[in-house]
Amino acid sequence: MTEATTVLVDARNVLRSQWPNLPEEELVERTRAWGERHGHRLVLVFDGTAPGGIVGAERLDGRTTLVGSGAESADDWLIREAPAYPGAWLVTSDRALRAAVAPHTSRLIGGGTFLQGLDD
Numbered sequence: 146m147t148e149a150t151t152v153l154v155d156a157r158n159v160l161r162s163q164w165p166n167l168p169e170e171e172l173v174e175r176t177r178a179w180g181e182r183h184g185h186r187l188v189l190v191f192d193g194t195a196p197g198g199i200v201g202a203e204r205l206d207g208r209t210t211l212v213g214s215g216a217e218s219a220d221d222w223l224i225r226e227a228p229a230y231p232g233a234w235l236v237t238s239d240r241a242l243r244a245a246v247a248p249h250t251s252r253l254i255g256g257g258t259f260l261q262g263l264d265d
Contacts, residue, residue, distance in 0.1 A: 149208075151186045151230045153246075155219055155237035155256065156195070162238060162256035169196045175263045177209050182265075188212060188230070190219040220245075 154176060160166050173189060173196055180187045187209045194200055195213035202212045214222040220242045227233065227249040234252040236259045237243060243253050 149184050149186045150251075151188060151233040152180065153223055153227060153230060153233050153235050153250075154187065154189045154259070155223060155235070155239060155242060156189045156191045157219060158237045158239055158242075159256040159260055162260050167260065172260075173205075173209075173211065177205070179263045179265070180208050185234075186210075190214060190222055192219045 156169070156172060160169065160172055169191070176187055176189060179185075185208070189195070189209070190212040192214055195203075195211040197203075197211070198213075199211050200213040200215045202210055204210050212219075212222060220239065223235070223237075223242060224245045227235065227246045231249065232251045233249070234254060235243065235246050235250045236254045236256060238256040247253060
């Protein structure tokens with residue numbers, strides 16, 4: 146059995162990749178369904194507070210973790226924590242974040258590309 150890939154999601158970046166912006170709860174639910182279909186573990190990182198008033202990391206289920214970054218930015222959280230997820234994929238269109246986290250990831254996916262593929 147192969148180990149599930151962890152997908153680190155810069156959530157607000159993905160939300161802003163379409164107009165009108167996708168509601169937070171819809172992103173969480175569509176991403177959870179996508180992760181279930183494809184067998185991935187998910188870490189959705191929101192600047193400040195994640196849906197449900199979450200600050201810090203909270204597991205929603207065996208596959209999905211929501212993170213509210215609190216006083217630090219989601220980018221800073223992802224830069225600090227990405228090394229703990231070797232081989233993870235990073236979802237963001239933020240070029241500086243991609244450059245900082247790329248050495249710790251096996252795949253980079255743009256926010257809009259990810260959003261468009263959630264129904265696959």
